[in-house]
Amino acid sequence: MKTVAIVGVGLIGGSFGLALRQAGFNGEIIGVSSARAVQAGLRAGAISTVATLQEAATRADLIYLAQPVDRILETLESLGPIAPPGCLITDAGSTKAAIVRKAALHVRAAAFVGGHPVSGKELRGVEAAEAGLFRNRPYVLTPLDPADSEALQEFRSWLQRIGAHVVEMTPEHHDATVAFTSHLPQLLSSALAVTLARQPNPNVQRIFGAGLLDMTRLALSSSELWLSILETNKHAVAEALESAIKVLVEVKDAFDRENLMNLLDSGRVFASTLRAAQHVLPEDSSTPPGTFPY
């Protein structure tokens, strides 16, 4: 792998460039992004040169799509006809099934692997990028082809060198999982904010503490960005919402002290489990070609 093209030089794309550099990659890193983003990317050292998608596609061994989900879908259509043999295309989108389906239509199976770095922070843009963003975090890969290409093996080994914990699963399993762990929390945060916004009582905007601020932080996210995530995971998101609504109805109807105590307790135990889990790193589950452990 000598030349990498990063399409979308933002928080994730920029961090990937910085992480590669820190891990010893000394090839060319081409940035494909807005004029503002590539300038900032060059200054940050996340990319070493700038090109159009067409130019980058002819030169890169790895094309890393770090755009919003709807933009990744568009880029895959443009890339299909121009990506040279031997070049691996991957993406960092928050949903996988729609992207993998689109790639299957436009790109040879061996030349694409879906990815999702389960990393991130509140800030956006390459200015917030950091080499350590992927360190000790899960990085989901959803290979299409049971036979690992050489390019995929090399990409996976770079992910390991930047400290990510590679976990492989099907695109559908990925989407079903993040519907619960990412999209549901996001929508609960938005729904909480909407519920309060609808209250005529002006004191809901005055008599509140840190808990409400915590619980409405995700609601601050870009609606545009989230629409393209939710639209590519409708079925799983609806299922997650239904499960949560069912629990909320149970809480509302938990007239019995013991019932409510049991519900609160099971929530508390799970919340503690999550906190323990984040310190126990997922085992690296890169597996022999063709096996999907999950």
Next chain:
Amino acid sequence: MKTVAIVGVGLIGGSFGLALRQAGFNGEIIGVSSARAVQAGLRAGAISTVATLQEAATRADLIYLAQPVDRILETLESLGPIAPPGCLITDAGSTKAAIVRKAALHVRAAAFVGGHPVSGKELRGVEAAEAGLFRNRPYVLTPLDPADSEALQEFRSWLQRIGAHVVEMTPEHHDATVAFTSHLPQLLSSALAVTLARQPNPNVQRIFGAGLLDMTRLALSSSELWLSILETNKHAVAEALESAIKVLVEVKDAFDRENLMNLLDSGRVFASTLRAAQHVLPEDSSTPPGTFPY
């Protein structure tokens, strides 16, 4: 006000003692609490002496109940017959109507004022107490008697000296407000954790980011503590849950891109409003006796 008794020397009680000291109170501060808590309170300087509730009641000008809601209800029953005339009893419980009703049964109206410092942090216990906990935070008072007693005027002026923003309202209005701003976020956090705990998919405990940790932080709270809060605010909490469930059903059924965008946008706008509101301090709404502005 020469002698203050703090019943329940934890985060709130301890912080009240420290705040009084910092604001120049140089009378006695009696701690009534477990042996462990009063020892820690003495070491922290939050209290200056230790007594039983009976002893404290005969000496204090102000009795500050900083226990969990169910314990406050019990303490009010014990205090009624022994509190001397001229002594003001107040509490720092998270709900007000049940406590105020109990006080009305056992304590003369002029001798009790319900309170709720809308302050707090994740840690519990007097070890986490700090003099600045109430600074620039709303402090709700729910006076029973339209005529201010001298003791209430003095207590309110101490609250102002410790930097709290006193807001007066009826107990019922307080409870209806915090059902939305505090109890609902709490239950959404627990419900999210319960929803995930019920998923058979083991990856919900592995493939998650900071957003899920944020959204399940409140679920870590003590179930015991929350039960007594929720049990004294059942009606308003059920209403808040119903409103949130209604919004979640709308989100689930928002098939139309524009509908979903509108929902996400209105949540985002409200979440920003809250953040602006926390920097704009509520106006001090201590009002002439007998008027309830809200």
